[in-house]
Amino acid sequence: xxxxxxxxxxxxxxxxxxxxxxxxxxxxxxxxxxxxxxxxxxxxxxxxxxxxxxxxxxxxxxxxxxxxxxxxxxxxxxxxxxxxxxxxxxxxxxxxxxxxxxxxxxxxxxxxxxxxxxxxxxxxxxxxxxxxxxxx
Numbered sequence: 001x002x003x004x005x006x007x008x009x010x011x012x013x014x015x016x017x018x019x020x021x022x023x024x025x026x027x028x029x030x031x032x033x034x035x036x037x038x039x040x041x042x043x044x045x046x047x048x049x050x051x052x053x054x055x056x057x058x059x060x061x062x063x064x065x066x067x068x069x070x071x072x073x074x075x076x077x078x079x080x081x082x083x084x085x086x087x088x089x090x091x092x093x094x095x096x097x098x099x100x101x102x103x104x105x106x107x108x109x110x111x112x113x114x115x116x117x118x119x120x121x122x123x124x125x126x127x128x129x130x131x132x133x134x135x136x
Contacts, residue, residue: 009041013049017059017075024062024086024093026070062086062093062122084122089130096123 016033017025025033031046050073053059060076062084074093083096083105108114126134 007045009039009045010049010052012039012041013046014053014058017053017073021075022094024072024074024091026072028070030073083116083118085127086122086124087127087130088124089126089134092127093122094127 012034013030016030027043027047027050030050031041031043034041034046050059054061054073058076059073062072062074072091072093083101084093085096086093105116105118108116
């Protein structure tokens with residue numbers, strides 16, 4: 001594991017994700033947002049800080065749907081497991097908290113002997129706004 005020291009730049013990366021709440025960012029988007037705020041920070045520092053925050057459980061990493069896409073990262077404030085939904089059009093990622101999702105996870109375990117890794121489970125589709133645009 002990396003050293004336990006904390007720098008101003010690492011604090012700034014953590015603060016960015018804390019401000020953005022449920023928003024999902026790539027490392028490049030995080031770097032651009034920090035640079036736009038006037039913080040002098042290198043891309044490598046941002047990537048390392050994100051990796052460290054993932055190791056600590058403060059951020060979740062979502063693998064790209066397509067091999068050419070960048071991984072996305074999101075604040076993990078609740079530390080609880082849950083499914084996620086991701087819009088394939090705009091990239092929005094949201095937590096899926098509902099009884100039906102819980103019932104689905106239980107069904108997989110009870111009827112299929114399969115334990116779902118919720119941190120890696122993302123259901124893809126269209127969000128309400130993108131689906132509405134598509135219908136027009």
